Amino acid sequence: MxxxxxxxxxxxxxxxxxxxxxxxxxxxxxxxxxxxxxxxxxxxxxxxxxxxxxxxxxxxxxxxxxxxxxxxxxxxxxxxxxxxxxxxxxxxxxxxxxxxxxxxxxxxxxxxxxxxxxxxxxxxxxxxxxxxxxxxxxxxxxxxxxxxxxxxxxxxxxxxxxxxxxxxxxxxxxxxxxxxxxxxxxxxxxxxxxxxxxxxxxxxxxxxxxxxxxxxxxxxxxxxxxxxxxxxxxxxxxxxMDAKYAGIVPEFQPALTVLCTVISRPAADRAILDAGLKAVTSEFGMPLVVGLEEVQCRRLAEEHAILEGPGASKLRVGDKVELIPSHGCTTINLHERYYVLEGETVVDEWPIAARGRCQ
Ligand SMILES: Cc1ncc(COP(=O)(O)O)c(C=O)c1O
The missing domain is CATH 3.20.20.10 (Alanine racemase)
Known part of the structure; x- marks a missing residue:
């Protein structure tokens, strides 16, 4: 890179x-x-x-x-x-x-x-x-x-x-x-x-x-x-790791997130992200919102995540938000590559070579 x-x-x-x-x-x-x-x-x-x-x-x-x-x-x-x-x-x-x-x-x-x-x-x-x-x-x-x-x-x-x-x-x-x-x-x-x-x-x-x-x-x-x-x-x-396993085996650290962008702020307590079911699974429940208080992901539509709660008022259109998926396996399957980070720096891209190989 x-x-x-x-x-x-x-x-x-x-x-x-x-x-x-x-x-x-x-x-x-x-x-x-x-x-x-x-x-x-x-x-x-x-x-x-x-x-x-x-x-x-x-x-x-x-x-x-x-x-x-x-x-x-x-x-x-x-x-x-x-x-x-x-x-x-x-x-x-x-x-x-x-x-x-x-x-x-x-x-x-x-x-x-x-x-x-x-x-x-x-x-x-x-x-x-x-x-x-x-x-x-x-x-x-x-x-x-x-x-x-x-x-x-x-x-x-x-x-x-x-x-x-x-x-x-x-x-x-x-x-x-x-x-x-x-x-x-x-x-x-x-x-x-x-x-x-x-x-x-x-x-x-x-x-x-x-x-x-x-x-x-x-x-x-x-x-x-x-x-x-x-x-x-x-x-x-x-x-x-994923959100479902986080409470079960806390000795392992969350390594995976879906980075999203706030695309709309239609109400004081609501923010809409550009990642829905095509980018993050709802299989084991809603994803967790990283690092933001009093905001929860309430719903996933095809291309939208709906965040709600008083904390949503701090978000602006264009802000980046990270979600921890409820299930890693089925979320990873939706993506072509991992962006690999050291700290906050992107150091590599790894292909998800077996993605979609369900036959
Ligand atoms: C046959 C088999 N072995 C092992 C696993 C364990 O996977 P995990 O570590 O994700 O619980 C699974 C999960 O579905 C499985 O189907």
């Missing part, structure tokens, strides 16, 4: 990333895992960015997790060990998956025989080997087999399937990660992991080695990451 640019010189809406907070978050998580038997495999569905994945790997992460095949394709130049923590279904995707296998050692989740048969056929035809985790529903009610018996049966099918290697189990305790009460969160996450590790022991007891048990998110990293029998944790949001 040329002359020094302040963040306040950026055109808006702009997704800005505080590099120091990002580094602190990555270091803080790496420190936790340096003292654990379990390892960190950060979920890149949050940041979707090669530069951030690289920082996580340099800090000791063993690989990355992706939600989608398209994300894995976008990040395979920086990560050679990638878990796609989902089922990959359909002929086009299977062809891409085996092609991706030439660039990275991918691992995918399955929870039924149809997944295994299709993966095996695609891998075998391509002369490739794909690593497979059997997904177990640990209480979230999303994907996953429903019992230890089903998990064993599927694990046996995978271990006999040409082109596949049974590596272990995935169980994501998504129903626990955002429970505000720490005791209740711990209790729920531990119950989920007790079940998952029980499934592990059941499979091992039937003579099938289980190399990897993978689970965990930002809200449970220190519970799941310390649970005996868990090998990998898939936390993602901790790197950038």
């Amino acid at each position: 040329g002359a020094k640019l302040s963040k306040y010189d950026l055109d808006t809406p702009a997704l800005v990333l505080d590099a120091r907070a990002l580094r602190n978050n990555i270091e803080q998580m790496a420190r936790f895992f340096s003292g654990q038997r379990a390892k960190l495999r950060p979920h890149a569905k949050t940041h979707k960015c090669p530069q951030i994945a690289r920082l996580q790997l340099e800090a000791g992460a063993i690989g990355i997790t992706c939600a989608k095949l398209g994300e894995a394709e976008a990040l395979a130049d920086v990560a050679s060990d990638i878990l796609i923590a989902n089922q990959v279904v359909g002929a086009q995707k299977l062809a891409r998956l085996v092609a991706l296998r030439r660039r990275a050692d991918v691992m995918v989740a399955v929870d039924c025989r149809e997944h295994v048969d299709a993966l095996s056929q695609a891998a075998w035809a391509a002369g490739a080997t794909l690593r497979v985790l059997v997904e177990v529903d640990v209480g979230m009610g999303r994907c996953g087999v429903a019992s230890a018996e089903e998990a064993l049966e599927l694990a046996r099918i995978v271990s006999r399937a040409p082109g596949l290697r049974f590596c272990g189990l995935q169980g994501y305790e998504g129903h626990a990660v955002m429970i505000p009460d720490p005791g209740k969160r711990r209790e729920t996450a531990e119950a989920a992991m007790a079940y998952l590790v029980g499934v592990r022991r059941y499979i091992e007891g039937h003579g099938l080695p289980v190399e990897i048990v993978s689970g965990g998110g930002t809200g449970t990293y220190n519970i799941t990451g310390a649970y005996p029998g868990v090998d990998e944790v898939q936390a993602g949001s901790y790197a950038t």
Whole structure:
């Protein structure tokens, strides 16, 4: 970049990333895992960015997790060990998956025989080997087999399937990660992991080695990451953080904001920003307004944020205002790049390479 640019010189809406907070978050998580038997495999569905994945790997992460095949394709130049923590279904995707296998050692989740048969056929035809985790529903009610018996049966099918290697189990305790009460969160996450590790022991007891048990998110990293029998944790949001997680894991710092401009002051207690649902999510509630007292974001329209409260009277048309999104993952997905800050200076632009890669 040329002359020094302040963040306040950026055109808006702009997704800005505080590099120091990002580094602190990555270091803080790496420190936790340096003292654990379990390892960190950060979920890149949050940041979707090669530069951030690289920082996580340099800090000791063993690989990355992706939600989608398209994300894995976008990040395979920086990560050679990638878990796609989902089922990959359909002929086009299977062809891409085996092609991706030439660039990275991918691992995918399955929870039924149809997944295994299709993966095996695609891998075998391509002369490739794909690593497979059997997904177990640990209480979230999303994907996953429903019992230890089903998990064993599927694990046996995978271990006999040409082109596949049974590596272990995935169980994501998504129903626990955002429970505000720490005791209740711990209790729920531990119950989920007790079940998952029980499934592990059941499979091992039937003579099938289980190399990897993978689970965990930002809200449970220190519970799941310390649970005996868990090998990998898939936390993602901790790197950038968001308003929803701020109250749950305050040891991580908010690194992400959407910089906006006041475009209208139609009433004494109302200010309108140039960022609506196309720039910041309302998924987990309204964004937080940074550094302004007695002003709240009341509503997001397509292209407008409506701020209300007595503090709005201090705002002038053209002023810059920062919002902390309620959810980082879905907000980041709306932007093409991060403007990377050291203090208030823009020092870089990082492409959000896996943005929109939902196929
Ligand atoms: C499979 C899986 N693993 C891990 C996570 C954890 O993500 P976070 O750290 O953002 O809670 C998620 C979040 O949706 C997920 O779907």
